[in-house]
Amino acid sequence: MPPRIYLDNAATSWPKPERVYRAVDDYQRRLGAPAGRGTYAEASETERLVSSCRQRLSRFVGGSEPRRVIFTYNGTDSLNLVLHGVLRPGDHVVTSVCEHNSVLRPLRFLAEHRGIETTYVPCDSRGQVDPDQFRQALRPATRLFALVHGSNVTGAIQPVAEVGRIAAEQGLLYLVDAAQTLGYWPVDVKPLGCHYLAAPGHKGLLGPLGTGLLYVADGAEEYLQPQRQGGTGTRSDEDVQPASLPDRYESGNLNVPGIVGLEAGLTHLAETDLSHEAARLAELTRALLAGLADLPGVTVYGPPAEAPRLPVVSLNVAGFAPQELAALLDAQWSIQSRAGIHCAPRMHAALGTAPQGTLRLSLGHFTTSDDVSAAIAAITDVASST
Numbered sequence: 327m328p329p330r331i332y333l334d335n336a337a338t339s340w341p342k343p344e345r346v347y348r349a350v351d352d353y354q355r356r357l358g359a360p361a362g363r364g365t366y367a368e369a370s371e372t373e374r375l376v377s378s379c380r381q382r383l384s385r386f387v388g389g390s391e392p393r394r395v396i397f398t399y400n401g402t403d404s405l406n407l408v409l410h411g412v413l414r415p416g417d418h419v420v421t422s423v424c425e426h427n428s429v430l431r432p433l434r435f436l437a438e439h440r441g442i443e444t445t446y447v448p449c450d451s452r453g454q455v456d457p458d459q460f461r462q463a464l465r466p467a468t469r470l471f472a473l474v475h476g477s478n479v480t481g482a483i484q485p486v487a488e489v490g491r492i493a494a495e496q497g498l499l500y501l502v503d504a505a506q507t508l509g510y511w512p513v514d515v516k517p518l519g520c521h522y523l524a525a526p527g528h529k530g531l532l533g534p535l536g537t538g539l540l541y542v543a544d545g546a547e548e549y550l551q552p553q554r555q556g557g558t559g560t561r562s563d564e565d566v567q568p569a570s571l572p573d574r575y576e577s578g579n580l581n582v583p584g585i586v587g588l589e590a591g592l593t594h595l596a597e598t599d600l601s602h603e604a605a606r607l608a609e610l611t612r613a614l615l616a617g618l619a620d621l622p623g624v625t626v627y628g629p630p631a632e633a634p635r636l637p638v639v640s641l642n643v644a645g646f647a648p649q650e651l652a653a654l655l656d657a658q659w660s661i662q663s664r665a666g667i668h669c670a671p672r673m674h675a676a677l678g679t680a681p682q683g684t685l686r687l688s689l690g691h692f693t694t695s696d697d698v699s700a701a702i703a704a705i706t707d708v709a710s711s712t
């Protein structure tokens with residue numbers, strides 16, 4: 327069997343840096359204590375690691391204070407906290423057709439149960455949103471803009487700062503889904519002008535599954551109701567949920583093994599020249615797009631190599647369903663990809679890829695040029711067999 331070529335990094339990154347495995351193992355064996363709930367040495371060290379992770383995350387997103395970083399369990403959890411915690415009956419939301427089901431499904435639920443209305447602004451054939459569409463969709467009841475920073479289908483980077491300026495001008499709340507960008511693309515909450523930034527810890531940040539974060543900008547907690555209440559290890563004599571951050575939104579024991587692993591992932595990124603890494607991934611993406619261009623029967627979707635884009639490439643090969651193609655790549659070349667809708671159903675109408683979707687190849691921090699060459703060779707082989 328050829329070695330595993332993992333090109334499903336948009337789902338979760340793999341492998342993780344060695345220090346991530348070691349940190350999780352060390353925590354589990356040596357510390358094993360809850361965070362923020364004890365005074366013995368292991369509990370204090372655990373708390374120190376969790377605080378360090380919070381500080382690193384705050385710096386990583388350009389945050390004003392570490393307490394504004396809320397630990398969640400994945401990107402979906404962060405997005406749900408904002409959508410359920412902010413929206414009230416009668417509110418109107420403007421979002422885009424490029425969103426993940428982690429935004430679309432809570433909005434659908436809230437439409438059915440809380441009378442929330444949503445406008446989905448379109449994208450062009452390359453998956454790009456026009457910020458002016460957000461302005462055109464405004465209504466008197468509009469309360470929130472929600473926009474994905476980078477698409478998990480096409481890799482397109484959206485004009486999040488421009489949309490943020492419209493939100494600020496109109497006095498609206500603004501949620502940015504940075505699931506695909508954090509760790510791969512510069513993210514700074516201040517120029518983005520967002521009130522809430524949601525992201526997983528297990529993709530570009532290289533932490534384990536079960537980690538996520540929500541950054542709550544200065545004062546934005548005022549509009550965000552906690553969705554869960556419970557023990558925080560603070561003010562335990564009171565049965566009311568603490569108002570202070572991050573306790574207001576962090577009830578129950580945290581996923582400490584995951585957070586300790588995420589801390590190690592962030593340490594790895596701190597020791598990496600991230601602009602060099604971004605250029606390396608852009609070069610690999612350019613090579614992949616160039617290798618797929620002009621292959622008979624191969625259609626590639628999304629922005630061209632020179633546009634702002636992530637190392638996420640969607641394609642189809644004529645005569646093959648995406649699932650069939652993914653199974654073939656795996657069986658013959660051990661190339662692990664993703665086929666279908668990628669949890670973004672509204673995107674495929676815009677791209678003309680409904681109902682089957684696309685095959686997605688997503689590169690990550692450990693993808694090599696050999697991996698990309700193997701993918702090009704395999705798809706060339708499949709395309710020439712039709």
Ligand SMILES: Cc1ncc(COP(=O)(O)O)c(C=O)c1O
Nearest residue numbers: 400401402426428478503505526
């Ligand atoms: C754009 C986007 N938003 C949200 C999510 C949800 O993240 P998670 O899998 O951590 O819940 C994903 C995951 O693929 C995504 O690509």
